[in-house]
Amino acid sequence: MPDFNDDLRLAHVLADAADAATMARFKALDLKVETKPDLTPVTEADKEAEELIRGQLGRARPRDAVLGEEYGSQGSGPRRWIVDPIDGTKNYVRGVPVWATLIALVVRGEQGDEGVVGVVSAPALGRRWWAAQGSGAYTGRSLSSATRLHVSRVSRLEDASFAYSSLSGWEEQGRLDGFLHLSRNCWRTRGYGDFWPYMMVAEGSVDICAEPELSLWDMAANDVIVREAGGRFTSLDGEPGPFGGNAAASNGLLHEDLLGYLGGS
Known part of the structure; x- marks a missing residue:
């Protein structure tokens, strides 16, 4: 099984950059909010976070494709990063702390596309969750300080x-x-x-x-x-x-x- 730990570490770096950008504008009185064609809101923080992530991916993984909510699809190939700079923008706009940056890596294999890395970072909640294929899922403040996640055993x-x-x-x-x-x-x-x-x-x-x-x-x-x-x-x-x-x-x-x-x- 391929090792995606380097990609996971990169995803954490991307999330760190996004967290800094989004928290800097969270609850800002002069936050700029626009309405997209689908009538959902987008803020300057959404755009800045995705731009930061795309810029770092362009330097660290120039051959990889990227799909983001705000700026669409870029590139092609067997590896594609999927980015939602702020999942929960309506919460973000209203000052509700339940929002997160979502970063994933999807690779193309013999059975089709499959997600192999995922990071969900919710800085206003002080929480982050992550996983890489074959390595388990974790939550914590860093890769070195984390708790492994397990689903429940409820069966009814x-x-x-x-x-x-x-x-x-x-x-x-x-x-x-x-x-x-x-x-x-x-x-x-x-x-x-x-x-x-x-x-x-x-x-x-x-x-x-x-x-x-x-x-x-x-x-x-x-x-x-x-x-x-x-x-x-x-x-x-x-x-x-x-x-x-x-x-x-x-x-x-x-x-x-x-x-x-x-x-x-």
Whole structure:
């Protein structure tokens, strides 16, 4: 199995640079906010963080491709970095500390594209999570000071904690009935939102989570971390990985139950 530890160390350096840029403008009274064509907000911090990451990748990995939320796709080849400079921009704009920079590396193999490195850095929460293929998933303040992550062992839906982002999107995707039935059959449901429920699945504090409509940069880093913590990450229709336009993540034991409620449209 290839060793991606050098790429993981680079991803941490990229996250450090992004954290410095985003925290410098968090809660700034003169923060510049624009509305994108899809009617979602983008701030100067989103743009600066992605520019910093792209610049460092251009120097450290000039042959690698990059896909970012704010500046699109650049380059081609078997290695591609996936970047969401601020996942949770609406929180960022309102001063809510639940937002993060998501950085992932996807490589092309015999079975298709696969995520091999993931870093989720939430500086306003003082938290960071990361994983590399075959090396496990961790959380902590640095590579040398970290705790290994493991998903939960909850095996019954009636004992499970289910996390999601919001109700919006489920009806448009034709999955609202399944979502409501699942919510009623779980022990607990909470709308934590964005990257956070996936990290909770990896930590074992949440057992299942799902979202009906997402982009690759919303999922790529989360996918690696959940899988390396022992869980499963698929689309709502069961396609492995972060490539299906939506997400279902679990401790593995409950995954088929999760898909049974939310799969299909």
